[in-house]
Amino acid sequence: MPAPGPTPSTARPPRPLRPRGTAAPPPPAPAPRGAAFARSLRRNLTAHGFLIGAVVCFALFSWYPMVREFFLAFQRTESGRATWVGLDNFSTVLNDPAFWQAWRNTLLFTVLALLLGFVVPFVVAIVINEFRHGQGYLRLLVYLPVMLPPVASVLLFKYLYDPGYGLLNEVFAFLRLPEQEWLQDPGLSMLSVVIASTWMNMGGATLIYLAALQGIPGELYEAAELDGAGLLRRIWHVTVPQTRLILSLMLLLQIIATMQVFVEPFLLTGGAGPEGSTTTVVYLIYQYAFNFNDYGAAAALGLLLLVLLSGFSAVYVRLSRAEDA
Structure with missing residues (x-):
């Protein structure tokens, strides 16, 4: 019985034979580079539109103010006219007694905020992570102050x-404690x-810590329990090492x-x-600019703060790259 031939749908048409001695036809010329770019631009017009909008927003509201601040730090503006004064604005700022007080208060706020605002969200995240039910409601409750x-x-x-009718002093009076003038x-x-500030801003950090905790394998905690580790030892030897990188990023x-x-x-x-205790x-930058109308001194102080924070930002970028790797 002869073998069945190919069906009409799968049979290939015969390839035409080229006479011997004739040259092969030249390959088709590549499309012009401009035409290819135009086609790509048309295909991604929406994406390019969003990208251009983001770049324009960053240029107007982030990059331009930073460049303008740099020039203002070396200028003095009087009657709408700017004159170059070199480092005089920095000298004015450094010789102001409020400058050092503002830095002391800022450092004190940073230390206290780290003791409360860095530790408390992590502890709250650990507590929420221990609940087997109702985590969604607890996350909403914690994040509510941020909204x-x-x-x-x-x-x-x-x-x-x-100090007169505040709830905290009412509680202190009920507990027979001396009332305080908090502010x-x-x-x-x-x-x-x-x-x-801690109550207002802890919700976001708590959710980030909670997401990191839920990514820790449960086998590590089971092994620690088999070794006889208690709650605090499990947190110190399992939770903290497993979230070390995210803790470093959040700290910065x-x-x-x-x-x-x-x-x-x-x-x-x-x-x-x-007595200037919360300056x-x-x-102080706000005071220079809007109370004293000294935009040069405000820009100089802002530039000093920018240089300091740039160092922390560089460390943050380095740690972010290490996390991605």
């Missing part, structure tokens, strides 16, 4: 801190601002954020606070 407008949160804490006492004003981010604090002391204590570097 509130800062002014509303500040008004809430102003009510809590009020009027120079020794308590910065701590009060840190507590308010929090240092950068806390050294730029402005909203909380400005709204709670008016900025300076009692921060960014608030």
Whole structure:
């Protein structure tokens, strides 16, 4: 029986024979480079449009102010005319007694914010991670203060801190403890601002820590339990090493954020606070620019802060690359 031939749908047409001695036809000429680029641009017009919009926004609202600040730091503006003064603005800033006080207050706020705002979200994330049910509601509850407008949160804490009818002093009176002037006492004003700032901003950090904790293999905790490790030892020998990189990144981010604090002391204590106890570097920049109309000194102080924070940003970028690798 003869073998079945190919079906009409699969049979290939015979290849035409080229006469011997004739040259092969030249390959088709490549399309012009401009035409290929135009086709690619048409295909990605929407993507390029979004990219151009983002670049324009960054150029107008981020890059241009940074470049403008650099030039303003070496200029003095009077009657709308700018003149070059060299390093005079830096000399003015460095010889201002409020300069060193602002840096001390900023460093104090950073240290207190790290003790509370860095440790408390991590502990809260560990507690939430131990729950087997209701984690979604707990995450919403923790993140709720972040969704509130800062002014509303500040008004809430102003009510809590009020020396006359504040809730904290009512609790102290019920417990037979001496009442405190939370925002009027120079020794308590910065701590009060840190507590308010921690409550307002801890939600995002808590969710990041919680996501990192849920990525730790459960076998590590089971092995630690078999070795007789308690809760604290499991946290120290399993949780912390497994989240070391994310803890380092969050630490750097929090240092950068806390050294730029402005909203909380400005709204709670008016900025300076009692005896200048809550005057921060960014608030001093605000005073130079809008209270003293000295834009050159404000730009010079902002440039000094930019240089300092650039070092922390470089470390953050290096750690981010190590995490990606």
